Amino acid sequence: xxxxxxxxxxxxxxxxxxxxxxxxxxxxxxxxxxxxxxxxxxxxxxxxxxxxxxxxxxxxxxxxxxxxxxxxxxxxxxxxxxxxxxxxxxxxxxxxxxxxxxxxxxxxxxxxxxx
Amino acid sequence: xxxxxxxxxxxxxxxxxxxxxxxxxxxxxxxxxxxxxxxxxxxxxxxxxxxxxxxxxxxxxxxxxxxxxxxxxxxxxxxxxxxxxxxxxxxxxxxxxxxxxxxxxxxxxxxxxxxxxxxxxxxxxxxxxxxxxxxxxxxxxxxxxxxxxxxxxxxxxxxxxxxxxxxxxxxxxxxxxxxxxxxxxxxxx
Numbered sequence: 301x302x303x304x305x306x307x308x309x310x311x312x313x314x315x316x317x318x319x320x321x322x323x324x325x326x327x328x329x330x331x332x333x334x335x336x337x338x339x340x341x342x343x344x345x346x347x348x349x350x351x352x353x354x355x356x357x358x359x360x361x362x363x364x365x366x367x368x369x370x371x372x373x374x375x376x377x378x379x380x381x382x383x384x385x386x387x388x389x390x391x392x393x394x395x396x397x398x399x400x401x402x403x404x405x406x407x408x409x410x411x412x413x414x415x
Numbered sequence: 416x417x418x419x420x421x422x423x424x425x426x427x428x429x430x431x432x433x434x435x436x437x438x439x440x441x442x443x444x445x446x447x448x449x450x451x452x453x454x455x456x457x458x459x460x461x462x463x464x465x466x467x468x469x470x471x472x473x474x475x476x477x478x479x480x481x482x483x484x485x486x487x488x489x490x491x492x493x494x495x496x497x498x499x500x501x502x503x504x505x506x507x508x509x510x511x512x513x514x515x516x517x518x519x520x521x522x523x524x525x526x527x528x529x530x531x532x533x534x535x536x537x538x539x540x541x542x543x544x545x546x547x548x549x550x551x552x553x554x555x556x557x558x559x560x561x562x563x564x565x566x567x568x569x570x571x572x573x574x575x576x577x578x579x580x581x582x583x584x585x586x587x588x589x590x591x592x593x594x595x596x597x598x599x600x601x602x603x604x
Binding site: 302305306308309310312313315316317319320321324327328380381384386389390 | 451452453455456459460463499500501503505506507509510513514517518520521524525528529531548
């Protein structure tokens with residue numbers, strides 16, 4: 301009886317392990333396509349400012365600025381998840397530096413507000 | 416440590432059995448929802464533990480209340496493990512953690528089967544010391560299984576190392592207490 305229970309437990313564990321490994325492999329295999337799709341969504345959002353949400357004959361959805369911002373941020377986070385950029389994101393947030401911003405332009409703008 | 420107590424009716428075994436049935440129900444529900452076989456492993460173990468709890472031998476020698484509290488804290492400690500920061504997991508780490516959990520719980524299940532009606536949370540002497548199955552090779556295979564299962568949490572969130580080390584220390588304390596129960600009982604005969 302005990303040996304039967306042990307065998308059942310072993311078979312369940314082997315099945316669970318196989319399932320876990322297969323899920324991982326499937327996810328890795330589909331990753332390039334998912335990343336490409338997400339990049340397309342982000343580019344559309346940033347360029348057009350409208351979400352391509354229509355299906356079939358449904359009218360295109362027009363977003364407000366706030367909705368657009370929210371959608372961009374959510375999709376960016378999803379993209380960062382896909383490319384596993386978590387560590388870099390957290391480092392950037394903790395450092396609170398934005399090297400790609402035009403700091404000179406911002407400072408000059410403050411000095412010459414254009415009034 | 417003080418280790419003797421009068422023999423009482425072991426009503427707690429039925430409470431333990433009911434608790435394990437509840438855990439098994441939750442695991443089966445999670446399996447039905449997600450299709451992940453890991454939950455079936457968990458529920459299988461919980462059902463076995465539930466059965467053996469209900470059939471448990473009476474304790475001839477029990478540990479102190481302090482030791483019992485330590486044992487229950489040790490059992491509940493895994494509930495404190497942190498998830499990945501902001502839910503952002505690294506896939507490979509998630510895979511490693513999942514596989515360690517499956518292997519760990521397999522060992523725990525085997526140890527539960529081997530222990531049978533001697534099963535308990537807080538250290539106690541129930542009949543002779545188990546020396547068959549996994550217990551032939553390792554003194555405390557259940558703690559080894561839990562240790563392996565919980566190791567994966569360090570991959571998910573680095574701050575879990577502190578909870579993990581605390582867990583290991585508590586396992587060592589429990590293992591020492593259990594060994595002492597048998598050692599002192601052997602000397603008193």
